[in-house]
Amino acid sequence: MLIQDIMTPAPVTVKMSAPIAEAAKLLLDKHLSGLPVVDGKGVVVGIISEGDFLRRGELKTERQRSALLEFFVSPGRLAQEYAHANGRLVEEVMTSPVKTISPFSSISEAVDVMERESIKRLPVVDGGKLVGIVTRSDLLRALAGILATTAEPCGDAEIEARIADELGKRSWSENGFIHVNVRDGIAELSGSIFDERERLAAKVLAENVPGVKAVTDHLTWIDPYSGIAISMP
Incomplete structure (x- = not known):
């Protein structure tokens, strides 16, 4: 533009x-x-x-x-x-x-x-x-x-592929530890993160993919120093 x-x-x-x-x-x-x-x-x-x-x-x-x-x-x-x-x-x-x-x-x-x-x-x-x-x-x-532009409807498999592709482009998620599964337009994030700030970034990334209706977070934070894993409630 x-x-x-x-x-x-x-x-x-x-x-x-x-x-x-x-x-x-x-x-x-x-x-x-x-x-x-x-x-x-x-x-x-x-x-x-x-x-x-x-x-x-x-x-x-x-x-x-x-x-x-x-x-x-x-x-x-x-x-x-x-x-x-x-x-x-x-x-x-x-x-x-x-x-x-x-x-x-x-x-x-x-x-x-x-x-x-x-x-x-x-x-x-x-x-x-x-x-x-x-x-x-x-x-x-x-x-x-x-923001007011209406996205073209697309299937779950296409949405899932787009989210995975976008995650692969980002330096904070290209390690492949964040996974996504889409069902009925709901994107479910799972896998591991090593910095809590990655959680919000992954959610925002998924929300910006056309066709996503909502995002659920099942990501597990792993302390890179102690190795302790903490899941969101």
Whole structure:
């Protein structure tokens, strides 16, 4: 699945020269949490979000430090914080430079960037032109659509084979100690595990195979050090 398949096209933007009051009103009126910021040519130059309005002089929420702590903060950092908390124009408080992504990138790439940069949204740019924005909500909508998809019916033998095949692909279960038997769509897990975390992973794996109605757990945990076997009640 590509970014162009899940992005929000033609996103609402704000100009870098606009007053922050305009950006705040857009966020409230459009029920958005962030806006791409564009220059006079429509090129994305930053992002302004709800987080940029948390530390504001008008709200008396500017960052406060003791004199001792402030001694260890560089004058440049203090000046930057002052400008951000008291700026009147979007360009003075926006986050810049901004990370962007291509509409032909995979959603996996977007998630990697969001996690690495600790950000919630990515402007989608094609040939220097803003064509959309992808947010965590877009990813959630894509997931919800996939989860709502009805699986094609299949027989117990096919379900069993698929579960066994998936177990064989995972490093934590490829040893073949986890077995599965499927009857009337109910997957019964048996065999041995050597780490309790493998129990939940095996259950989740089976649940995700199309046609599985429920999973029963008869796995036995074996302590790798003592060799003691403990079965679930």
